[in-house]
Amino acid sequence: MICDGWQEQFDSYVDDASTGRGPDEFAALEEHLRSCPSCAAEIFTRMQLKRATRAAAARYIPSSDFRRRVEKSIHAESKPTWGWTWIPNLAGAVALILLVAVSTLLWTRHARHQEAIAQLLDMHVATLASSNPVDVVSTDRHTVKPWFQGKLPFTFNLPELQGSPYKLLGGKLVYFDRNPTAQLVFELRKHELSVFIAQENQQSAFSRTGESDARENGFTVESWNQNGLRYVIVSDAGPTDVRALGDLLKSAARQ
């Protein structure tokens, strides 16, 4: 008969498992076992059974073929094939090349755009500084427009300015990047506005002004494309005034 109070320690003792009762947790039990043949026999039986169970349970052995299969699967899963390893590297290289190419393209475009704007500013300032700023001096659009006939490979409409704050001063023929270009000069209060009109041509510097309105050295620049022609307004007037003239020109071009 097992003595009361000891049985709950039997499994822990047989399994040599600490239950947190300190280094001498089994000392009292061992003392008891020395004087109790029944409990000692029970412990002995449990130890024998544990040993026998361990021997009986080690029953199944995997085949070497199965082990190889699992190892092969692990290799296949953990070591990506060459076909996969180079793809991220290639993707990275392509992305880098694209980034450099796009950056270069954008920078070149920006540089050319700035260069074209700078040239138009120079032409506008030079015109205003000239004692003969225009070749055809007239406030009448029906005089200025025909003046360009035979001088330009294109024609354009000029807006009716009556009732508007703008006044047409005249125009002249200039060459921008070796292309014939109409330069019209308008007046708004004491400000002069140059309107450059040329054929749209992706290869020409004039077209590189792009679709924009911007401030350059205090000047307002507005540029757009309409009916195959590129318009660029340059002036020291404010953006609102420049845009208003642009709207008048756009309306005239639609007629």
Added chain:
Amino acid sequence: MRYTVQAVADHLGDSGSFEDLAMPHFARLYNLACWLTHDTVVAEDLVQETYMKALRGFSSFQQGTNFRAWIYRILRNTFLTSKTGLKVVATIDLDDETAAEPAYQVTPESLLLARVATETLQRALESLPMHFREIILLCDLEEMSYQEISQALGIPIGTVMSRLSRARKAMRTLLAAGKEALRP
């Protein structure tokens, strides 16, 4: 504290690569899988799937913690969510965990238990409910500490102790019955 070769290997090896950590447990996991499934073909599938899951989830394994308990838990969860395992889960009586501790009786049969044939022991193990069988295997065969078993099964240490006690009682009952049956 138990200092088995396996425990030392676990302690030293838990900072290596997956293959270095996992393959030393291969034969033992296969043996446990066979005991769980009662079918060597199903056991192979279970072990294979366990290794693949463990490899894919290796990043979640905390280096320095017990790899053996971790991978056994994967094997066990994989089994319990398989078709065979789901049937086993349906038969587990959770009331066993809260029932009172069994009282052992020293009988002449109990003294003979240690000398029962290996085949009888294996039959008794096979007859045990899955949750009793696995805790005996983890403790007696794998020599896992109660702490490791607690991690592997995801149960408190107190439950480990009570379940182990009940499992052994059930085992002895089966063995005693088996010896009666064998007696001429």
